[in-house]
Amino acid sequence: MLISERIQMKKITLLASGVMLLASSLVHADSIFSDNFQDANINGWATSGSGVAAASLYGSNYSLRVSYRKSATAAISTAGYSDVTLAADLAAYSLEYNDYCYAEVSIDGGSNWSHLITLANGSDDSAFRSYDGSPVGADNNSDMQVRVRANGNAYNDYCYLDNVLVQGTPGGSNGAPDINLTGNSALGSVNLGASNSSVITVANDGDADLLIGATTGLAVPFGISQNNCANTTLAPAASCTITTTFSPTSAGTFNDNLLINSNDSDEPALSLNLTGTGVDTSSTCAYDCLTGSGSVSRSTVTYANLTGSPGNGSLVNYSGFALPTNAANPSNTFEGSLVFTGTQRGWASITDPYAYATLSGVKQLPNFNYQFVQHGTHIIPVQRGLIQSGAALGQWDLILEPGRVWDETSDNGYSRAAIPFALTEYNQNCTHNGVLTFLFNDSGNISNVQYQIAAETCNYYQFNMYGRLAASYNKASVSNAGTIKAAYETEVANRMPIKSISALATDYPSAGITVSNIGSDQTASAMTLYGVAYNGVHYVGGCATRYGDFPFCDVMSVPSYSTAKSVVGGIGLMRLEQKYAGTQKAALVKDYVAECNNTTKWGSVSLEDVLDMATGNYASSGYETDETNNATDWLYNNTHSGKIDISCNFYSHKTSPGSTWVYHSSDTYILGRALNNYVQGQEGSSKDFFADMLVPDVFVPLGVSPSLYKSIRTRDTTSAAVTALGLFYHRDDVVKIADMLNNDNGKINGVQILDAAMVDASLQRNASDRGLPTDPSQSTSTSQYNNSFWAYDLNASTTVTNCTSETWIPYLSGYGGVGIQMLPNGMTYYFFSDGLEYGFTKTLKELDKITPLCN
Structure with a gap:
């Protein structure tokens, strides 16, 4: 059937179904729920599965279209109504053998479904079939759901739902408690x-x-x-x-x-x-117990090394810091403080064009006095997330992560602990991952601490740092130890299941993918982490260092750089819009950021304009010219007054807001202050939008790691979250955030947390709101920026060549070589590297073999 014929057929059947719907309506029934999609959106319908769900226009009529294996579900409460009826129309197009379209109803919150209309090959003529009846159990039911579901084998297998109407009689004879x-x-x-x-x-x-x-x-x-x-x-x-x-x-x-x-x-x-x-915590193992005998053959980081004199030591393979295969359960329990003084030891410069190594204190760890709690074979820092311990450029901030504890027979009754950590550049996002290890016993005795850093995600500053330092162990009970242990168990249990990236080939054998091509857009030596999330499985790669694989990949810290613009600025405004149920994105900067009081520049600039980097205030509209030439003073200024003065006053007014995209990190900082001031106006002056809205409303229910609960902040009494950069992720955090946006449309555990319309626009699902082109010189834009999210039209790629129409890939991007791609087939692909390489099409060419990417 030609497309024009299909459109005409749909128009005819819509008229027929409309007549039938009116004829079947109850005379005295109330409308409980209705949707004919004539508002050109599918707001209120939760989508899941692979494929596309959207409001589809044929002729002058919209309907809800799902393709491939996609479904869309509406939750409907009929509590307080009797004689409930349901009417709906369903049409299908381009179905083959074993392809089906279903209109379904559930009366138990989605646990079980009943078919209302089923269409298969032969009934895919675009003609609407109708259901009009009273599903069993629909009366007085707060858990009723209606959905349309495609069960096809290709992205052009289409199912159309229209004219959904639920009616019932208020009260009536069926009134009952529930x-x-x-x-x-x-x-x-x-x-x-x-x-x-x-x-x-x-x-x-x-x-x-x-x-x-x-x-x-x-x-x-x-x-x-x-x-x-x-x-x-x-x-x-x-x-x-x-x-x-x-x-x-x-x-x-x-x-x-x-x-x-x-x-x-x-x-x-x-x-x-x-x-x-x-x-029973008196036993030697209360969590994640080991089965080994403790007989371990060890040539590096030995008992003699750790108990000898402090000194430089030497760089070794990271396997010397890792939990060995035959490790035994620990016979000692660490609870209290690990203390040592940072002293310069071994150092080897790899990349340092700005001579950072000449700064005072840069070649040593910061002074260390932090509490830890042991839980079975794991050792957990009491203080999680970024610790802004540095006091000047050249001094390090610190991130501590959970490690492991075990026994080896050659350690003479001591237990061995290994703890991953990261040094982060003062006021910036460069992240240098390392591990420290030591021996201890229940008498409070401790060996030297041996440490090693041989990996980073930082383009302009790379080094190895290593050595052994004298340490002390201050045994003490930690008052909230039980809470820390329970929270850690939950954190680990909530991680997405992982497999090696190589498992993609075995899990999808018919795809014929070449696993080595995944992640190949970046130079291998520059790669820190990369991975793919699909169908609830996280396929992981990378984690290599200059001295073997990092032993704690699950908690390896990677920097956000400018992906924070999306995760803090973008998600922050989406949450504000949803939480306060208004048009907060249209609020004006001048009303919420007192320092931006120049009405010529800011009189009509909205919060969404700032998020879009379309304020109309700039020096040059050339691609990232302003950021390259003018951002240094803003970037290295560590006070709120300094940052906001540059952000509000540096650039001249050039054009009307919302018309021209010019990349400014300072714009996102303004947005962060506006979000903060808005939340304070609603909740009280002591509130902080990051700590009191973003973390409890989004990060905690999403189940990301506590490392994401902290952000780089200005070093003053304002302590403003920088917003434009400054987060630190675990790899599990990355795929959860992407999955929440791409597959759950801003919902967490079924609850709409982010404004759905803003999510759709950010992910290029709204053809009428694609944002602004990042290169105005192109006659047809292949790169867009909307709500702090980038997007690339895969149709323009010379690597992925099978797209014949616009196929937008929304993504987050960060300095040095950071990318998080949210693919239209439901996949997430991410990479964290530092070789200034941002491409991803070689990888997408392989992932397209598993399930199609192109529209």
Whole structure:
């Protein structure tokens, strides 16, 4: 069928289905939910799977189109309604054998689905088929969902949903209470003598009073510390809470049932199963235990090396700092402070064109006095994330990460610890990863600390630093040790499952990919980390140093550089827009940044204009000319007053806001201050938009590492998050952020956290809002910038040659060679390198073989 014929057929069937829909409508029914997509968007529909979901225009009508294996779902509550009916139209196009389009309904929140309309090869003539009926269980249901689902084998297998209408009668004969429980019933691992609690919320989702009777059933080690639900009445939409506790006195796994009696006819005696594990910390291993005997053959970082005299030592392969294959569980437990004085030891310059090595203090670690807690075979720093310990250029800031503890028989009764860390350049994002290791015992004795840095993500400053320093171990109980251990277990458990990058070839054997081409856009010696996330698996590569593979890749710190513009500035404004449910992006800079008080420059510049780097204020519109020529003073100024003065006043007013893209890190700093001042106006003057909005609203529920909870800040009382740079990621953080944007459209755990329209625009899913071209000299732009996200039209590539129409690849980009690509097939590809290489098309050519990238 020709495209023009398909469009005409759709117009005819739409008229027919519209008549049928009107004829079937209930006379006295209320409209509970309706969507005919004539607003040209699919807001309110959650998408998942591979393919594309979008509002599709044929003739004068829009419908929701999904392709390949994509689905789109709308959650609908019919609580308080009886005689509920559902009507919907479905059409299909270009289906082959075993390709299907489904319109479906779920009455249990998406756990189970029933087909309303099924279309297959032969019924893919673009003609709409209709459903109009009353799904079983749809009355008075707060968990109803409707979805359209494509089950095809190609990206041109299309399913069209239209004219969705849910109606019902308010109240009616079906009015009844409906009990619903939310909360965490798994109370986790708890040390003997400690306790953990969970708040269970009991809600009435029905439309009649819920009468709650006795709440019984829990026995030691479970209990109830607070209960305002027993023997009470909940009106419709009301709720109460029960606080359950788990306080183990013996080791092992426990479970028990909390029984809640009510007048809910479906669940008059609701049972909630609680679980918990008691952990005996007096044993030698409470977490992630080892099975080795401790018989380890060791030629580097030996007992003799560590217990000898402090000194330079020598650079060794990082395997000497790694957990060996036959390691045994530790017989000693570290809890307290590791202390040593930074002293210059071994040093070898690799790249230093600006003579940074001549700065005072640069060739040594910072003085060290930090607490650690051991949990089984892991050792966890109490202070996570960036520690701004440096006081001047040439002194280091510090990041501490969790390491490992184990026994080797040749260590004479001591246990061995290895802790990864990173030195970060004062006020900047250069990141130098290293490991330190030492021996200790329960008597408080400790060996020298041997350390080594032989890797970095920094184009202009590279070196090896190594040596052995005298140290002390101050044993002391850490007051919140149990909380630290539990949080660390959760952090590890929440990481996306990983496989080697080579597993892509074995997991997708028919694709015929050449694994060595993935990551080949960057020089191997310049690469720190790279990886691909697809279908819930994180395929990882890189982690090489000048002396073997880094032993703690999961917690290796990599710098954001300008990707922070997207993660802090972009996501920050998207969160503001969603949280305060208005048009915050249209707010004016002059109203929220007092220092930008020049009305000629800032009188009509909106927050979104600043995010787009389209303020109209610049010196040159040449590609990144301003950033190259003028950013140094702003970059190295470490006070808020200095940064904001340059940001607001340096550039001249040239043109109207929103019309010309000119790259300025200083613009994103202005946005950060506007976000901060807006949040303070809403929440109070003590609030900080990064610490009090971005971290708790986005980073914590997303499950990223605590390393991302801190940002580089100005060194003054304002302590302003720099916003334009200054984050430090783990590789797991990267794929979670990208997946949240690309596949969940700004939702976390099913909750819309970011403004969906801004996410769509940022990811080039809205053809009417592509942002601004980054090279105005091109007659047809192949590079766009929108809401701090870059985008490249793959159709312009000479490497990926099978795209025949616009295929936009949205991505985050950072100085030196950092890229995070969010691909239209649901994949994420990222790389962190420092060779000033930013390409990614060689890799995308391989990933296209697994599932198509081109539209």
